[in-house]
Amino acid sequence: MTRVLVVDDEAPILRALRINLTAREYQVTTANDGASGLAAMARDRPDVLILDLGLPDMDGIEVIKGVRGWTATPIIVLSAWGQESQKVAALDAGADDYVTKPFGMDELLARLRAAVRRASPAPDEPVVVTPDFTVDLAAKRVVSDGADVRLTPTEWQLLEVLVRHAGRLVTQRQLLAEVWGPQYQSEANYLRVYAAQLRRKLEPDPSRPRYLLTEPGMGYRFQPGSPESGPGRSS
Amino acid sequence: MTRVLVVDDEAPILRALRINLTAREYQVTTANDGASGLAAMARDRPDVLILDLGLPDMDGIEVIKGVRGWTATPIIVLSAWGQESQKVAALDAGADDYVTKPFGMDELLARLRAAVRRASPAPDEPVVVTPDFTVDLAAKRVVSDGADVRLTPTEWQLLEVLVRHAGRLVTQRQLLAEVWGPQYQSEANYLRVYAAQLRRKLEPDPSRPRYLLTEPGMGYRFQPGSPESGPGRSS
DNA sequence: GGCCGGCATTAAGAACACGTCAAGATCATC
């Protein structure tokens, strides 16, 4: 079920959106100013953000920038004014689409579908296999030695971020922002605790990790195959 | 350079788009009906398609479907009519955005930038190859002789700055400011220590550097290939 | 030839980051 966060300070619009989106089986949460909108983004992690630019407490462009600071979640902007310069500013700040009020509900829904469709690209290879375990991103399952491995929600999220960037180094800031939320970007403690738990559950030898590698001072890396330690592997 | 295909049957619009897009360093090709538009998509493989729905030979929706049959290239639809049902149909057929004529050129350009930005999360070529090692900026990884080279955070930052300015001289002040911070601009010692460490890890002969060159009194330079100074060195 | 400044190299202590453990707090479930 797709989760949508609507940030708007006008009650009628909020109400209309909530009714229409809920009827189409979207899961809707709302906020009515910029600050609580940003907080809700971090807390709820919606799949799409519908954002009114005319908020009472802060400039909508700043909200866009705040969101773009840590996530690529699609943003559809609503705005009462037809000012072209504002459209340009919002789009260049990272918005995905821009709809001027009054808008047709059917059009907004279609643009919403388009945004969601783009954001979830064809699940190329949602299954990652290593010699010791298999991660099925779509089914949210990990199998090791033919048996399911039980992961807590936080453990799973951390593993998912790492696996989605397989082979690439993911910085601590990014991991913390994506798993715990942008306000946790300095709690590197959490990473150590959960990296250790994942290793205990997945690594054949948890004390000498082969897949969940630490890059001291920088972050972590999920190494899927292991082109290493093989003697004389040319190329 | 981003390549744009514009499919439209109205000469003035085609002309305006060509002028504006070319001025912004886009590479523009055009077609003026659906059939030749589809052919041009297959032939030119543009990065974005700007498509007018009102074409003489076929329904624009069919063009969208035809394109979506084999590629996810972003499609921005232009249309003269404000019919909401047509917007919905176009978006649901796979269009990424929908702009109604008359449109502001600045807005269209902003929407174009947004579409391109979404489609190419990797903006440039983040891999630099030399005969002796490979630097992958995106993965934050250096491979030499098929094996990973471990770099500390400071070593990596220094290398990254140099590689990002490959071939060009980077002054000591700039290096110190970018790696250690602006208040360290006189600590040239740090540079010597870390340049030496990088050379020890990357250069085939650290005492006679081939890639991390010192420019005495000025700074350092990363020399990627080596089209340099090779006086018939029969290696 | 001797002097001097900039660079390379090395080594040591200090500062920091990591992995680990365990206890308290919170949440979900019944």
Add this chain to the structure above:
DNA sequence: GATGATCTTGACGTGTTCTTAATGCCGGCC
């Protein structure tokens, strides 16, 4: 309201990384 699982938080030992200073080298310059 009790129970079990999960998450948060702090402390500690260990290993790595950063900083800093000392030394030697090479060039240009007087």
